[in-house]
Amino acid sequence: xxxxxxxxxxxxxxxxxxxxxxxxxxxxxxxxxxxxxxxxxxxxxxxxxxxxxxxxxxxxxxxxxxxxxxxxxxxxxxxxxxxxxxxxxxxxxxxxxxxxxxxxxxxxxxxxxxxxxxxxxxxxxxxxxxxxxxxxxxxxxxxxxxxxxxxxxxxxxxxxxxxxxxxxxxxxxxxxxxxxxxxxxxxxxxxxxxxxxxxxxxxxxxxxxxxxxxxxxxxxxxxxxxxxxxxxxxxxxxxxxxxxxxxxxxxxxxxxxxxxxxxxxxxxxxxxxxxxxxxxxxxxxxxxxxxxxxxxxxxxxxxxxxxxxxxxxxxxxxxxxxxxxxxxxxxxxxxxxxxxxxxxxxxxxxxxxxxxxx
Amino acid sequence: xxxxxxxxxxxxxxxxxxxxxxxxxxxxxxxxxxxxxxxxxxxxxxxxxxxxxxxxxxxxxxxxxxxxxxxxxxxxxxxxxxxxxxxxxxxxxxxxxxxxxxxxxxxxxxxxxxxxxxxxxxxxxxxxxxxxxxxxxxxxxxxxxxxxxxxxxxxxxxxxxxxxxxxxxxxxxxxxxxxxxxxxxxxxxxxxxxxxxxxxxxxxxxxxxxxxxxxxxxxxxxxxxxxxxxxxxxxxxxxxxxxxxxxxxxxxxxxxxxxxxxxxxxxxxxxxxxxxxxxxxxxxxxxxxxxxxxxxxxxxxxxxxxxxxxxxxxxxxxxxxxxxxxxxxxxxxxxxxxxxxxxxxxxxxxxxxxxxxx
DNA sequence: CTGAAAGCGCTAACAA
DNA sequence: TTGTTAGCGCTTTCAG
Numbered sequence: 001x002x003x004x005x006x007x008x009x010x011x012x013x014x015x016x017x018x019x020x021x022x023x024x025x026x027x028x029x030x031x032x033x034x035x036x037x038x039x040x041x042x043x044x045x046x047x048x049x050x051x052x053x054x055x056x057x058x059x060x061x062x063x064x065x066x067x068x069x070x071x072x073x074x075x076x077x078x079x080x081x082x083x084x085x086x087x088x089x090x091x092x093x094x095x096x097x098x099x100x101x102x103x104x105x106x107x108x109x110x111x112x113x114x115x116x117x118x119x120x121x122x123x124x125x126x127x128x129x130x131x132x133x134x135x136x137x138x139x140x141x142x143x144x145x146x147x148x149x150x151x152x153x154x155x156x157x158x159x160x161x162x163x164x165x166x167x168x169x170x171x172x173x174x175x176x177x178x179x180x181x182x183x184x185x186x187x188x189x190x191x192x193x194x195x196x197x198x199x200x201x202x203x204x205x206x207x208x209x210x211x212x213x214x215x216x217x218x219x220x221x222x223x224x225x226x227x228x229x230x231x232x233x234x235x236x237x238x239x240x241x242x243x244x245x246x247x248x249x250x251x252x253x254x255x256x257x258x259x260x261x262x263x264x265x266x267x268x269x270x271x272x273x274x275x276x277x278x279x280x281x282x283x284x285x286x287x288x289x290x291x292x293x294x295x296x297x298x299x300x301x302x303x304x305x306x307x308x309x310x311x312x313x314x315x316x317x318x319x320x321x322x323x324x325x326x327x328x329x330x331x332x333x334x335x336x337x338x339x340x341x342x343x344x345x346x347x348x349x350x351x352x353x354x355x356x357x358x
Numbered sequence: 359x360x361x362x363x364x365x366x367x368x369x370x371x372x373x374x375x376x377x378x379x380x381x382x383x384x385x386x387x388x389x390x391x392x393x394x395x396x397x398x399x400x401x402x403x404x405x406x407x408x409x410x411x412x413x414x415x416x417x418x419x420x421x422x423x424x425x426x427x428x429x430x431x432x433x434x435x436x437x438x439x440x441x442x443x444x445x446x447x448x449x450x451x452x453x454x455x456x457x458x459x460x461x462x463x464x465x466x467x468x469x470x471x472x473x474x475x476x477x478x479x480x481x482x483x484x485x486x487x488x489x490x491x492x493x494x495x496x497x498x499x500x501x502x503x504x505x506x507x508x509x510x511x512x513x514x515x516x517x518x519x520x521x522x523x524x525x526x527x528x529x530x531x532x533x534x535x536x537x538x539x540x541x542x543x544x545x546x547x548x549x550x551x552x553x554x555x556x557x558x559x560x561x562x563x564x565x566x567x568x569x570x571x572x573x574x575x576x577x578x579x580x581x582x583x584x585x586x587x588x589x590x591x592x593x594x595x596x597x598x599x600x601x602x603x604x605x606x607x608x609x610x611x612x613x614x615x616x617x618x619x620x621x622x623x624x625x626x627x628x629x630x631x632x633x634x635x636x637x638x639x640x641x642x643x644x645x646x647x648x649x650x651x652x653x654x655x656x657x658x659x660x661x662x663x664x665x666x667x668x669x670x671x672x673x674x675x676x677x678x679x680x681x682x683x684x685x686x687x688x689x690x691x692x693x694x695x696x697x698x699x700x701x702x703x704x705x706x707x708x709x710x711x712x713x714x715x716x
Numbered sequence: 717c718t719g720a721a722a723g724c725g726c727t728a729a730c731a732a
Numbered sequence: 733t734t735g736t737t738a739g740c741g742c743t744t745t746c747a748g
Contacts, residue, residue: 003472003496005741016719021743030717050473051418052741054409055724062452062473071438073431080429083455092473094420095451097441114361115408115420115450138361220637249637279578279607281639363725374735379727388733410725413740722745732735 004044012040024048059117063302066096066107067122072218072246073274074291075122078144081295082120089303091117098123108133108141118302120144120295124188140305142298145189152313154301158289160190163320164197166287167241167269168205170322174330176239176267178209180230182251183243184218194243194271211237215247223250231258238266239328245270245277248284252327267328283325290318362402371398382406417475421660424454424465425480430576430604431632432649433480436502439653440478447661449475456481466491466499476660478502478653482546498663500656503547510671512659516647518548521678522555524645525599525627526563528680532688534597534625536567538588540609541601542576552601552629569595573605581608589616596624597686603628603635606642610685625686641683648676 010020013036023029023037040046054060063086067075079095086093094116098104104123108130111119122144123130134141134153142154171179181198184191195212202210213230215222223242227250230237240255242248248270252262260266262282270277273288297316305311368378371394381387381395398404412418421444425433437453444451452474456462462481466488469477480502481488492499492511500512529537539556542549553570560568571588573580581600585608588595598613600606606628610620618624620640628635631646655674663669 003741006743007741017742018720018744019718022718025743027743028717033717045470047468047470049741050471051409051412052724053743055413055726055740056742056744058724060409070441071434076429076434079453083428083453087455093453095437095441095453097445110405112403112405113408276634276637279634280637361725364727365725375725376727376736377734380734383727385727386733391733407725410740411727413724413742414726414728416740718748720745720747722743724742724744726740727738728740729738730736732733 003049004046006046006048009037009040009044009046012044013037060115061090062092062094062116063299064094064096064116064119065122066098066104066119068097068099068104068124070095070097073276074244074272074289077274077291078122078295078298081292082299085296085299085303091303105130105133108137111137111139111141114139118142118306120298120302124190126189140302140309142302142305144294144298146193154298154305154313155315156294156298156301157315157317158294159317159320160193160197160289161200162197163271163287163289164194164201164241165204166320166322167271167285168198168201168208170285170324171239171241171267171269171328172205172208174267174328176328177207178235178237179211179239179241180227180237181210181212181241181243182223182226182230182247183212183214184222184247185216186214190218191243198241209235209237215243215250218244218246220246220250220253223247224254225250227251227254228257231255231260236266240266240268242268242270245272245274245284245286248286248327249276249280252280252284262327263329269328273323277323277325280327282327285323285325285328287320287322289320294318361407362404364404364406367395367398367402367404370402371395418473419448420450420452420474421657422452422454422465422474422477423480424456424462424477426455426457426462426482428453428455431634432602432630432647435632435649436480436653436656439650440657443654443657443661449661463488463491466495469495469497469499472497476500476664478656478660482548484547498660498667500660500663502652502656504551512656512663512671513673514652514656514659515673515675516652517675517678518551518555518647519558520555521629521645521647522552522559522599523562524678524680525629525643526556526559526566528643528682529597529599529625529627529686530563530566532625532686534686535565536593536595537569537597537599538585538595539568539570539599539601540581540584540588540605541570541572542580542605543574544572548576549601556599567593567595573601573608576602576604578604578608578611581605582612583608585609585612586615589613589618594624598624598626600626600628603630603632603642603644606644606685607634607638610638610642620685621687627686631681635681635683638685640685643681643683643686645678645680647678652676 006020007017010017019033020037023034065079065082083093096107098107118140120142144156146157147155183195186192186195213226215226240251242251248268251268255266262268270284270286273286277284277286364375364378368375377391378395381392423440441451454465456465476498478500502514504515505513541553544550544553571584573584598609600609606626609626613624620626628642628644631644635642635644
């Protein structure tokens with residue numbers, strides 16, 4: 001299995017390399033040349049070298065998805081959606097983990113090496129340093145998450161404010177009056193926005209009693225610990241609003257271990273509507289932030305920017321939807337979904353908002 | 359942000375491109391040259407172009423992981439492990455989905471394009487066509503799964519026979535005597551080996567009553583459907599052995615919907631010991647096939663082969679371990695793990711077997 | 717329509 | 733130690 005080059009194909013076909021290249025790429029060439037070259041290529045088992053093509057054409061046909069914590073089901077869901085769009089467009093997908101060795105900033109800086117034509121970045125924290133790196137990046141980057149106003153970048157974001165409002169309103173409707181909000185770290189983008197979203201949602205219900213605890217991170221274990229702490233207090237809340245499904249599952253465990261029954265003694269809600277939400281018992285009421293859709297849209301924005309580098313920066317906000325399951329109900333209604341209508345995995349949903357700027 | 363090349367760095371530093379290259383790559387060069395070149399590179403913001411380096415050096419520093427169904431937690435777990443090893447060795451990881459557009463065979467054939475230095479392949483079905491493509495591949499491939507004897511390829515595999523034996527023995531110990539085996543499609547590699555493994559495991563217990571159903575695929579929905587069918591029969595089994603955790607969760611749902619209590623009326627077991635197993639109630643007894651370890655070992659084998667292409671083909675078998683949770687117990691013991699000792703996520707486990715051949 | 721030649725950006729001989 | 737030169741394999745002017 002020795003590497004066969006276009007030079008050998010050309011020689012075998014009795015034409016120049018230029019003709020061979022043209023014939024192979026569907027450029028202008030006589031029928032006879034095409035036939036000879038095709039034949040030679042087939043006989044020799046020729047396949048064009050991707051690296052050489054990349055160098056010559058100035059593009060790699062590769063895109064990257066950079067995320068801190070692959071392993072979190074939400075990011076996997078996004079990645080699947082991205083992969084689908086990307087491979088359908090003839091690109092290969094590269095996975096860059098930003099968690100361990102390198103930070104988001106490093107990853108963005110490394111883009112200068114030109115190993116991909118574009119990147120989708122899901123940063124945990126958005127720092128000034130990162131924004132600078134993004135602004136200077138020679139390769140287009142689409143950011144999943146909320147950027148400061150004025151950042152001229154393609155962005156796809158969830159709507160944490162609406163999400164929190166949906167949850168709080170629902171709990172109020174179900175008669176809950178004392179809500180503990182278990183957030184993740186507030187120095188992360190999701191943590192910060194869920195904190196603010198919760199605060200905003202609560203203002204509509206001044207009679208509510210609320211408190212907030214920050215879990216160490218967005219995991220089951222951290223959720224468990226945080227909720228044990230909350231439930232150890234004097235006054236037990238009648239609802240726990242968790243910042244994501246993993247924390248929520250930790251909350252369910254903690255409540256169970258204290259002999260509480262969900263939802264009778266305490267309601268629990270999550271965010272992300274991952275597969276886990278449908279698997280635990282009682283089913284976990286959760287807000288679907290449209291991970292699949294966000295991934296798909298991000299990939300589409302990236303492809304559009306590559307096709308037209310000078311186009312205006314777009315920001316797409318994906319509308320959340322509440323999926324009600326047993327963990328938050330008083331009596332045993334079945335699961336239902338609250339506005340806007342959106343089935344999990346549904347492909348045909350409209351964008352919440354799209355604004356072009358810059 | 360215009361692309362700056364080594365030529366410009368050399369000019370700025372007042373040396374030749376060769377000297378610039380040597381200085382940048384830690385080759386032999388005078389201290390003064392190094393200083394000048396480093397300075398020039400810093401001033402101009404130079405970063406070497408990855409594609410040009412690849413073309414020249416003849417390697418891409420990229421490895422690929424090809425899998426049909428990313429989204430299945432097991433493959434995500436493997437991918438994380440692979441990513442860790444790969445990025446620690448300075449390689450980038452590419453994700454090739456073989457499910458939708460292209461088959462495993464296409465993916466392997468495409469390796470001829472030279473866009474990666476090696477690949478880890480997790481094929482759902484191993485066909486002669488695939489074996490041929492693998493044998494002819496110019497780039498090394500490590501296969502996750504069981505290959506026919508005589509295939510001179512690096513392989514990492516789980517031990518389905520031991521896995522099934524652990525489960526069946528456990529259920530027998532717990533007093534179960536009528537076992538329904540709910541497999542996935544038997545024309546897939548896992549399906550075929552789990553079928554054979556179950557058959558073998560059962561022979562040690564001739565007094566057992568058993569039956570087998572094949573679910574449509576390895577999903578919760580398919581498991582649910584298959585188990586509804588099983589439980590509709592005249593004689594209800596006292597245990598369901600599912601071919602993976604997803605099918606097992608479908609089984610739990612089906613049993614619950616028929617008003618059965620797990621494990622009192624019926625025991626349920628899974629395979630893979632995914633995160634889901636610890637999250638459902640009752641906890642799902644499951645065999646850990648060492649996904650994390652298999653991924654890690656596969657990556658290590660690949661790196662070893664790239665370093666030494668002519669070395670003998672290795673086959674590593676990872677030992678399974680049974681993780682007992684509530685879904686299979688008669689009385690309420692806590693969770694426990696049966697031989698060999700292996701904690702979920704444990705990094706420091708020995709290989710079950712390693713044989714070198716070829 | 718075809719071939720010769722240049723060159724993508726880089727590294728590695730080879731001489732000097 | 734350094735610079736000159738030759739490619740890596742391919743695509744693309746530019747003459748013919």
